Amino acid sequence: MERRDFLKVSVLTGATAALSGCEKPAHTLVRFIPEEDLIPSVATWKPSVCTLCPAGCGLMVRVLPGEAEVVRNGKLGTIQMGLAKKLEGNPNHPVNWGKLCARGQAGLQITYHPDRVRSPLKRSGPRGSGSFQPVTWEESIREVVSKLQELQSQNQSESLRFVSACLRGQRHELVRKFLSAFGAPAAMVFDPLDEPVLRQANLLSFGQADMPSFDLAHTGYVISFGADFLGTWNSPVAQSIAYGEMRQGRPGNRAKFVQVEQRMSQTGANADEWIAPRAGTEGAMALGLAHVILKEKLRPAADNKATRLIAGWSQGLAEYSPEQVERKTGVPAQRIQRLAHEMAAHLPAVAIIGGLPLAHTNGLFNALAVNALNTLLGSVGMPGGLFFTPQPPSENAGSWSSESDFASVLLAGKLDGTKVLLLHNANPVFATPAVWKVRETLDRIPFIVSFGSFVDETSQLADLILPDHSPLESWLHDVPKSGTNQAVVSLAAPAMLPLHDTRAMPDTLLEIAHQIGGEAAKALPWENFQEMLQASMAPLRTADGINPPPDPEKFWSKVQEQGGWWSDKVRQAARSAIPQKQLVTEFAPPQFDGEESSFPFHFQPYVSQAFLDGSLAHLPWMQEMPDALSTVMWGTWVEINPKTAQKLAIEQDDLVEVRSQHGKLLAPLLVSPGIAFDVVAMPMGQGHESFGRYASGRGANPMTILAPMQVAETGSLAWASTRVQVSKVGKAKLALFSGGLFERPSELQQR
C-alpha cells in the first residue's frame, strides 16, 4: 500500500470514529488516536556479522534513510544516507537463528559513538599523554611504509610485530600473508575471551584444538563446571536457544542441569542444582563421578585417547573414591554418588567446562578430566553430547591456532627487540596484571601503529592511529568455530557508508603492502578486501552448500544476500587423530599466590555480562543495562557472602579495599548469597583510564591486582590464582535497579 492510500484510509476511519463519536460525545476524545504517528517506515534489512565475541553470530541490520553529518574528501557536510537503526539476528544463520544477545544488539552504538577516532591521528605530545593531531591518510600511510622499508633495508624484518584479538577468516588470512611475505613473525593473539587451556585439552583428548559445541537441545543431563554458557561463554546465543529446547521443547522430557562453581553466575542461577566445591578442584570432582560410574559399571569402561591421559583410569581411578574426592573438594561423598547415578540414568549426558576452573594452575588437568568424563558418558560426537563444528572445505578458511600467544611472547622477553608494533583490536595494557608491565614494555617500542576506533589504554601509546571502519561500515568475513553443526562462512558487505574519515583495516594493510612493493605486494595482489573476499568465496560455489547457483556472479550476490555460505546439515563426529605428545596427568592441587593467613580470600574476577573483558564498557546501553544478578548499573562492585561480610563488619555500599601481594583496588561492596565464604568475586570490564566518555574513570579493574601465576603446561594466565584481603575504607553508593523502582527517598530529602 502506498503511503498516500494509507493516509486516505486513516482519514476515513478517523472520520467514521468522529461521526460515531458525535453520538456519544463522552467517547470522542478517548477514541481519537493520532494514526499518522503509527505509520511505520519501510526499512531495508541487510545481513551483517557480529564481531564482538568469538561466537560470530549472523546479523540483520535495519537500515533507514536519514541525514547524517559525514566527512567526504576531507570536508564535513550533511548528506542523506542509509543509517543502521537496529541489529537483530539473521533468521537463517546456523549459529544464532535470528536471535541476538544484549551485547550484540548494543554493538550498534560503536558506529555512532561520539568518541570514535574520526580521522588518522599522529601523536603530538609525550607518549601516553593522549594528545594527538589529525593527519591525512596519504601522510600517515607514507610514514608507516617508510618505517617498514627502513626495517627491510636493515634486514630487521623480524622486528615487526602484530598483536590482535582472535582473528578468523580472511582478515586472518590477510594478516598472515602480509606478515609472512614481509618476513615478520606470525601475529600474536591477545584475547582474554579465548580459552587456550580448553583448546589445548581438546587437542590432547580429541585431536582438535578448537572450542567444543554442545547438543543441549537433545541432552538428558548437563553438568557444567564453571562455564557461563548462557551468558558470555563460547557461543552463548546458540547455547541459549538449545537451552530453551532442553527445558520445554520436548514435552515430558525436561533435562536436569547442574552447575559447579564458587560464585553463582547468570548461568548457574538457572541450574536445578548448584554446587560449590573448593576452588580449583573441579577436575577431581569430575573424576569422582567417573570413579562411581566405573566402579558400579553404570557405563561400559571407555578406553581411548581422552581417558588414557588420566593417571589411574585403567585401574578404575582408585584415588577418586567419593570419600577421597570429598576430602579434596568438600562435596559430600553421598552427593557425588547420587549425581553419578543420576547422570548415568539420564543419558545422553554431557559435561561442560569453561571459565574459572580453567584459570587455575591446574586448569589443564581440570579440562582433561571433564573431557574424560564425557568420553565415559559416551557423549563425544553423539546426539545430545559434545561435538566440533565442521569447517568449510576451502583450505584458506583460516584459524588462529598457528598464532603465538601475546602473553608468552611478552613473558619470554621476546617483545623487546620490536621496532614496529601494529595493534589491532587488542587492549593488553588494560586487561593484563599490572606486574606484567605491559605498558612499560610497549613504551620501549620505537614505533606503534594502532588500527583502533577508540583511544583506549593501549592505543594511547600509539604514535599513529589509522582508524578502522566500524563493523557495520566494513566488509566482514568470519568462520565460526563452535555453536553449530553446519560448516559456516559468514560474509557481509558494508551495511552503511562510513560516517568519518576512516578506512577498513584490511584495505589499509593492502595499501601499505602495495606501497612497500616486493614480496609483500606480490603476496597480496588484490586491489581491495572485497576482491580478496570474492576470490576466497569462489571455490565454495561447487561445494555442498545451500542451492549453489551455477554462475559465479550469481553465487557472489547470493552469498551476500543471505549473509554467507553454509553447508547442509551435517553432524560430524569428533576427530580422533592421536597427537604426538603423550602426557599423563594426575591431580595437582591448585597453587595460589599469597598466604592464606594474611590473604584469606580467593579472588575470582569473572567475565562481565555487559562488558565481557572490558571491550564493551564504552557503550552507554551496556552501562545502563542492569546486571542480571546484582542489578548494578554504571559501576563495578566486589561480591562477598553475607556471613563473611558480617565477620569482617562490613556491609553493602561500604567502599572496600581489595589487596593482593601485587596491588590494590577500591570498589563498593555488594553482599550476595550466591558466593562461597572464602571467595571474593568481581566483574571484569570497568576501571578504564581511557575509553571514551562513558567508561573512562569509572569503577575499578580487577585484572590489575592479579598475580603472575600461569597454568601448568600451557603457560597462559591463571587468573583465578590470586589471594586477597578485604578491608573497609569508606562509603560508596551503587546504582541498583533492584529494591524498588520508585524514586529513592534520599533524593526527595535533598530537594
Place this chain on the structure above:
Amino acid sequence: MAHRWGMAVDLDRCTGCEACVVACRAENNIPSVGEDQAQKGRAIHWIRVERYYEGEFPDVRVKFQPVLCQQCNNAPCEPVCPTYASYHTDEGLNGQVYNRCIGTRYCANACSYTVRFFNFFNPAWDKPLHLQLNPDVSLRQVGIMEKCTFCVQRIKSAEIRAKEEKRELRDGEPAPACVQSCPPRALVFGDLNDPESEVSRLARSRRGVKLLGELGTQPNVTYLQRNEWNDNNT
C-alpha cells in the same frame, strides 16, 4: 474478529540474559540517564528482569522474571488519568498518548507492576548517537509518562504488510522487539482471540499464572512457572 494481543513468559526457558532489555531500548528510543540519576531511581526500562534469591549459601536458588506492562484488560492506570492519555485500544493494549499527558503520574501510582516511567528530563543523545533513533517511535519530552506499548509500531507494520499481500496475519508474525530477540524463546507473542495461536495455547498451560492475578487486573501477559526437576520426568 479483532485481535487481542497477549504474551506468554516461560520462566523455565528464561535465563536472565537481558537480551530483551537492550532490544527494547534500541527499538523504543529509551534514553540513558547516567549514573547519578540511575542512583536516584530514575532509570527507564520498559522491560526489566527481576531477580529473586531464595535460601542461603550453599543452598541458593535464583528466579528470574522479566516484567513489562501486563497490558491489563482491567487496567488500574486507565481510569485515573484526567486527560485520557492512558486509554484502552481496540486490540487490548494499554495505550499512552504522549501529547495528552500532563504528568500527574496518577497512572504510575495506580499501576500494580511499576512499569510506568516518568521523564525527568528532555531526552538527549551525544551526537552522533542520535542517528540510531528509530523514526517509528516518538521521543518523549520532559514531564510525561512512558511505558511498554507491545511495540505497537511493529504490530502495525506487520498488519500493513499482510494487507498489502492480501492475506491474514500469521501467528507469531508481529513480534515486539523483546520477543524477537529472546534466545531461549521464553517470550511468545500473539493473538489471544485466536485459540490456536501459540500464545493462547501457552496461556492455557497448567503452569500459567497471572502476575498479582488476585488484584483482578486481568493481564494479557501469562507467566509459565519454572519446573522443578524430579527423577521421574523422563
